[in-house]
Amino acid sequence: MDEYAFFPGCIAKNVYPGIEKSTRMVFEKLGIGLKDYEYSCCPPPGVLASYDKPSWLVIGARNLLQSEAEGLNPMTVCSGCYGTLHNVWHTLKNDPELMDYVNEHLGRIDAKYKGDIHPIHFIDVLKDYKAKINALKEIDLGLNVAVHYGCHYLKPSDATGENSERPTLLEEMVGLVGCNSVPFKDSLTCCGAGGGVMSGEPDVSLKIINTKLNNMQDAKVDAIVNICSFCHMQFDQSQMKLGTTKIPVLHLNQLYGLAFGIRPKHLALHTHLVSTRDLVKKVKAAKKGG
Numbered sequence: 001m002d003e004y005a006f007f008p009g010c011i012a013k014n015v016y017p018g019i020e021k022s023t024r025m026v027f028e029k030l031g032i033g034l035k036d037y038e039y040s041c042c043p044p045p046g047v048l049a050s051y052d053k054p055s056w057l058v059i060g061a062r063n064l065l066q067s068e069a070e071g072l073n074p075m076t077v078c079s080g081c082y083g084t085l086h087n088v089w090h091t092l093k094n095d096p097e098l099m100d101y102v103n104e105h106l107g108r109i110d111a112k113y114k115g116d117i118h119p120i121h122f123i124d125v126l127k128d129y130k131a132k133i134n135a136l137k138e139i140d141l142g143l144n145v146a147v148h149y150g151c152h153y154l155k156p157s158d159a160t161g162e163n164s165e166r167p168t169l170l171e172e173m174v175g176l177v178g179c180n181s182v183p184f185k186d187s188l189t190c191c192g193a194g195g196g197v198m199s200g201e202p203d204v205s206l207k208i209i210n211t212k213l214n215n216m217q218d219a220k221v222d223a224i225v226n227i228c229s230f231c232h233m234q235f236d237q238s239q240m241k242l243g244t245t246k247i248p249v250l251h252l253n254q255l256y257g258l259a260f261g262i263r264p265k266h267l268a269l270h271t272h273l274v275s276t277r278d279l280v281k282k283v284k285a286a287k288k289g290g
Contacts, residue, residue, distance in 0.1 A: 003033030004075035004125065005067035005117075007085065010041050011229040012077055016236075018268025019229050022253040023077050023122065025267075029136055029260055030129050034075070037066035042084040045152055046195030049084070057098060058105045060088030061113040065106070074119045077253065079228035080194060083152025085119035090159045121153055123227050123252065127169060133176050138261035140178030142286045143223055143279070145255075146216040146247075147171055147181050148235070150228030151190050164188070173252065174225055177259035178286075184219035186212065193234035209238045213245045223248045223279055225255055240273045248272070248279045258283050 012019040049056040076082040147170045154164040171181040192208030235249045257267040269276040
């Protein structure tokens with residue numbers, strides 16, 4: 001059985017626990033093991049790294065080394081957490097002097113990071129389980145969705161290896177459960193939350209997300225599907241602040257949970273600020289139709 005060190009991140013742990021729960025339920029059905037460790041905040045790539053990169057590297061490395069002794073790669077459900085952990089790993093792997101600096105500080109807690117394991121985004125785990133996802137699917141959801149990757153999964157492309165201009169993976173993954181990824185204007189733009197914008201410049205953040213939400217609404221989508229818990233929070237909470245759109249927001253693992261026949265309440269859809277009632281009705285109708 002494949003097994004990963006589960007790095008849920010702050011948002012999935014403290015604000016949207018439905019993301020953590022749906023991940024555990026979906027991965028259990030897929031037969032993928034998730035092991036827990038004593039992690040701290042990642043910390044955010046666009047916040048601490050902008051002010052104190054050395055400390056950012058030390059904290060990130062401290063998280064990475066948690067599962068290193070057991071050889072388990074940390075798996076994230078947030079593009080922001082992935083951005084930190086992957087870029088810390090990539091930076092230290094390619095800079096021996098910085099690795100020495102980090103380990104000098106980690107030595108104060110009798111720890112040392114070797115860089116033997118590397119972080120992985122959950123969608124990169126799921127993409128190797130396409131056949132099993134299709135086999136476990138109980139419902140073809142039949143939803144028109146707007147997909148959102150989150151900046152830190154795709155960029156910087158020289159570190160992530162992803163195509164940041166024309167990605168197709170998330171579109172393929174929602175298609176596995178009968179959803180149609182609807183094109184919409186400026187689909188790859190930032191949600192407006194990262195880099196401390198949400199907390200430091202809330203008006204700017206709302207302006208950015210409002211434009212993106214209106215583009216999604218113009219595309220007449222049933223839901224927004226994301227692979228980042230921080231972006232998830234931005235889409236859900238900002239709609240309540242703006243009051244101009246009411247598009248339900250789903251993390252990809254919640255979408256898969258619905259397709260696997262897991263009850264919406266068990267996926268904590270009822271805890272979202274933007275109501276998912278109409279969406280759930282469509283899913284139930286799709287189940288009856290099947």
